[in-house]
Amino acid sequence: MGITYQxxxxxRQKRLYDxxxxxxVSLFVLLFAGVTKRLYPFVTAEILLIRAFGVAxxxxxxxxxxxxxxxxxxxxFLPLLYNRRHAGVTMAILALIHSLLVVxxxxxxxxxxxxxxVLRGSPLTPSIGGVPFQLFGLVALFIIITMAATSxxxxxxxxxxxxxxxxxxxxxxxxxxxxxxxxxxxLQSEVNPLYAILTGLGLTGVLSLHSIAALREKKIxxxxxxxxxxxxxxxxxxxxxxxxxxxxxxxxxxxxGERVAIFKYEGKVSAVSNVCQHQNGPLGEGRIVDGCITxxxxxxxxxxxxxxxxxxxIEKIPTFNVRVERGRVLIHPSPNRAxxxxxxARVEESTADREKNLVAV
Amino acid sequence: xxxxxxxxxxxxxxxxxxxxxxxxVFSLGLRKPPSYSADDLEIVAKSPDDYGPIEWTxxxxxxxxxxxxxLRRNTNGAVxxxxxxxxxxxxxxxxxxxxxxxxxxxxxxxxxxxLGRAQSNAPLPIPDELRGITGTLIxxxxxxxxxxxASRGFIIQKR
Numbered sequence: 001m002g003i004t005y006q007x008x009x010x011x012r013q014k015r016l017y018d019x020x021x022x023x024x025v026s027l028f029v030l031l032f033a034g035v036t037k038r039l040y041p042f043v044t045a046e047i048l049l050i051r052a053f054g055v056a057x058x059x060x061x062x063x064x065x066x067x068x069x070x071x072x073x074x075x076x077f078l079p080l081l082y083n084r085r086h087a088g089v090t091m092a093i094l095a096l097i098h099s100l101l102v103v104x105x106x107x108x109x110x111x112x113x114x115x116x117x118v119l120r121g122s123p124l125t126p127s128i129g130g131v132p133f134q135l136f137g138l139v140a141l142f143i144i145i146t147m148a149a150t151s152x153x154x155x156x157x158x159x160x161x162x163x164x165x166x167x168x169x170x171x172x173x174x175x176x177x178x179x180x181x182x183x184x185x186x187l188q189s190e191v192n193p194l195y196a197i198l199t200g201l202g203l204t205g206v207l208s209l210h211s212i213a214a215l216r217e218k219k220i221x222x223x224x225x226x227x228x229x230x231x232x233x234x235x236x237x238x239x240x241x242x243x244x245x246x247x248x249x250x251x252x253x254x255x256x257g258e259r260v261a262i263f264k265y266e267g268k269v270s271a272v273s274n275v276c277q278h279q280n281g282p283l284g285e286g287r288i289v290d291g292c293i294t295x296x297x298x299x300x301x302x303x304x305x306x307x308x309x310x311x312x313x314i315e316k317i318p319t320f321n322v323r324v325e326r327g328r329v330l331i332h333p334s335p336n337r338a339x340x341x342x343x344x345a346r347v348e349e350s351t352a353d354r355e356k357n358l359v360a361v
Numbered sequence: 362x363x364x365x366x367x368x369x370x371x372x373x374x375x376x377x378x379x380x381x382x383x384x385x386v387f388s389l390g391l392r393k394p395p396s397y398s399a400d401d402l403e404i405v406a407k408s409p410d411d412y413g414p415i416e417w418t419x420x421x422x423x424x425x426x427x428x429x430x431x432l433r434r435n436t437n438g439a440v441x442x443x444x445x446x447x448x449x450x451x452x453x454x455x456x457x458x459x460x461x462x463x464x465x466x467x468x469x470x471x472x473x474x475x476l477g478r479a480q481s482n483a484p485l486p487i488p489d490e491l492r493g494i495t496g497t498l499i500x501x502x503x504x505x506x507x508x509x510x511a512s513r514g515f516i517i518q519k520r
Contacts, residue, residue, distance in 0.1 A: 109452035109504025117506075131391075165366055172373045179381055183388035196389060203385060207378045214371040221364065257364050275363055 017083040021090055028056050046105045050098060051186075057094035058178060062202045064088055065175060069213035075285065078296055085151045088171075092148035099141050102134075133185035140177035143170050153278075161280045179203060221254055236323060236330035242269065242347055243327065250293075252284035255333045259284065260320055262329055263293060263304050268344035270304035271320035271331050277338075278315065308339040412441035412484045422498070426510040430498075432517065433484055440492060440517055441484035442476070444500075453503035454479040458487070460496045461514075469501055469508060493519040 032052045036043060064087050070077040107117035118134050147168055156164045179199070187196050237255065245251045245264040252259050252274055259274035261284030272293065274284045281297030288294070292301035292310060302309055307319040316339030321332040324345040336342055413435030422430045429445040444456070457473040477485040479500055498512040 106453075106503065110502070110507075111505065120506075131388075162363060162366065166369065169366075169369060169373060172377060176377060176381055176384075180384055180388070183385050184391070187388060188392055200385065203381060207374070207381065210370070210374040211378055214367070214374045217367050218371060221367070259364075280363055280366065 013079075014083050014086075017079075018086055021083075021087055025056055025060065025090060025094065028059070029053065032056070046101060050101045050105065053094050053098040053101065054186075057091050057098055058182065059202075060087060060091040060094065061175060061178065062206055064091060065171070065206045066209050069209040072213040072217065073209075075296065081297055088144075088151060089148045092144045095141055095144055099137065131180075131184040133181050133183075133188075136177045136184070137181040140174040140181060143174040143177075147171060147174075156279065161275075161277065165280055175206070221259075236321075236332050239271075239329045239331045241327055242324055242329055245269070245329070248288040250284040250286075252282070253331075255320075255331065260331065261293070262322070262331070263288060264347065265291075265304060267347050268304075269322055269324055269329055269347060270342065270344045271322045271329075272302065272304060272307045273318045273320075273335060273338075275317065276300050277317055283317070305344050306339060306341045307336075411435060412439060412443075412486070415443075416440075422512045422515065423510050424513060426500075428500075428510070430512070431484075440487045442487055442498065443482060443484040444479060446481050449481070451500075451502045451509050452505065454509065455501045455503055456485055457499040457501055458491055458496050459499060460491065460494050467508060469499065473499060473501075487517060492517045 029052045032055060033048050036048055036051065064084060067077060067080045067084050067087075071081045103114045103118065107114040110117065112120070115138075118138055119132075147170065150159075150164070150167070159167065182199055187199065190196070239253045239255075239260075239262055240251050242264065245262060248263075248265050250261040250263045252261050254260070259282075260271050261274040261282075262269060262271045263284075265288045272283065274282055276283050276295040276297065278295065278298055278300045281295045281300070283293055283295055283302070286294045286296040288304065289301070291303070293304050294301050300309070300315060301313075302315065302317055305319070307317040309315040318335035318338045319340055319342040320335055321342050322345045323330040324347060329345070412433035414433065416432045416434045418432075419430045420427075422428070426449075427446065428449075431443040431445065433441045433443060442456075456476045456479040457469065458476055459470050459473050474488070474491065476487070476498075479485070493516065495514050495516045497514050500509040500511075501507070502509050
């Protein structure tokens with residue numbers, strides 16, 4: 001919930017999430033350093049730290065990238081999504097430490113500006129065939145730091161969710177650059193095949209999950225569109241049967257290319273846009289809590305009849321005019337302006353209508 | 362998520378699926394065998410005392426710099442080179458070996474063999490295969506990306 005841009009306040013879940021995150025990262029860095037020192041006793045402290053923070057950042061990026069598609073595939077992973085931005089900021093900090101250690105170790109001792117030295121490449125890596133792997137890392141770091149700096153809800157509110165989300169899809173570019181940074185960097189000189197195998201497995205996992213989730217969403221869009229193509233003479237669209245909607249939950253359909261969530265609650269049916277105003281989360285996958293539609297991603301709430309957040313919050317989503325006839329839910333495909341009240345359809349009336357119709361037949 | 366974003370995500374995902382595995386496999390194809398072996402690491406693992414007594418000392422090996430060079434050899438035949446200097450104010454010094462007599466200036470030759478981090482009075486092992494051939498020691502500053510000094514050509518005798 002939020003007032004202006006302070007959308008999600010600190011709460012117990014958020015503190016717990018961050019605690020687990022920091023503990024896991026610290027444990028990983030210590031474990032990695034300990035095992036590496038044990039296996040390679042002559043490794044220097046600088047190299048050890050560079051590798052530990054670099055691997056931690058790269059691994060955390062893989063986990064972050066897997067959270068999104070996993071949540072599309074199963075709601076069991078939604079708790080991981082709740083505070084994903086803090087994981088992203090943590091990853092940016094780890095990457096920054098890694099890069100600072102690299103600059104201090106390899107580039108800061110000479111007359112040349114350290115950044116220029118990074119751009120010029122390292123003479124220690126003649127085996128990379130001229131591929132500027134450090135430059136890949138530098139550009140990726142710039143993207144990651146930019147994303148971390150704009151991750152706050154202040155930017156989300158000011159840029160609007162679609163722009164913010166489109167901008168944050170640059171993480172895909174950063175990931176591609178980092179895979180190249182690793183592949184043309186450390187993997188060129190690392191003798192132990194474990195690094196190459198783990199990088200390959202991580203790459204396969206991330207790409208497979210995103211492809212599966214993307215294709216699944218495309219399939220859902222097509223199916224839902226087919227179901228709502230036919231319109232009756234009144235301009236209303238036959239969306240679904242009332243019995244298909246679970247109590248206090250929604251059925252998602254596709255209207256005019258966008259998804260609409262039809263909620264059933266307290267003997268009524270209301271339809272709203274499926275897109276949460278906060279981060280475009282799927283409202284139809286949430287449920288009614290305390291009389292409000294609650295987004296499964298971050299808990300933003302909206303009144304089902306008006307599409308407006310309860311006071312003092314100001315978020316609004318579009319509503320749709322809805323009817324129930326003969327046990328079927330009919331929706332007008334044109335959305336009302338965000339926050340406009342649309343009279344909920346009574347489910348009881350529809351049952352009475354159906355009985356009347358049956359008698360007439 | 363709105364439909365346009367879903368479409369963008371789909372295109373980006375499929376693009377990465379086509380691009381990244383190719384790049385990854387290509388990069389693995391570029392890998393070259395390491396320039397050191399497990400035996401080298403075992404040599405490094407020994408303490409300086411294991412390199413035995415000084416076989417010879419030379420103050421004239423480095424024409425442009427005052428560096429005292431010592432060669433140590435132990436009973437097993439393992440050889441180490443030890444450099445000694447008073448003031449040598451250059452960062453991140455590395456010692457390389459080039460198996461030729463030719464003069465080295467400016468850039469590090471591509472066939473330079475890395476021996477280790479150069480420190481005063483710290484012996485660095487010489488791999489077996491470098492013995493019996495004429496070569497040159499090179500002091501290289503990693504931070505400055507610059508060859509600091511090159512020795513005269515000399516040969517480490519086999520035993």
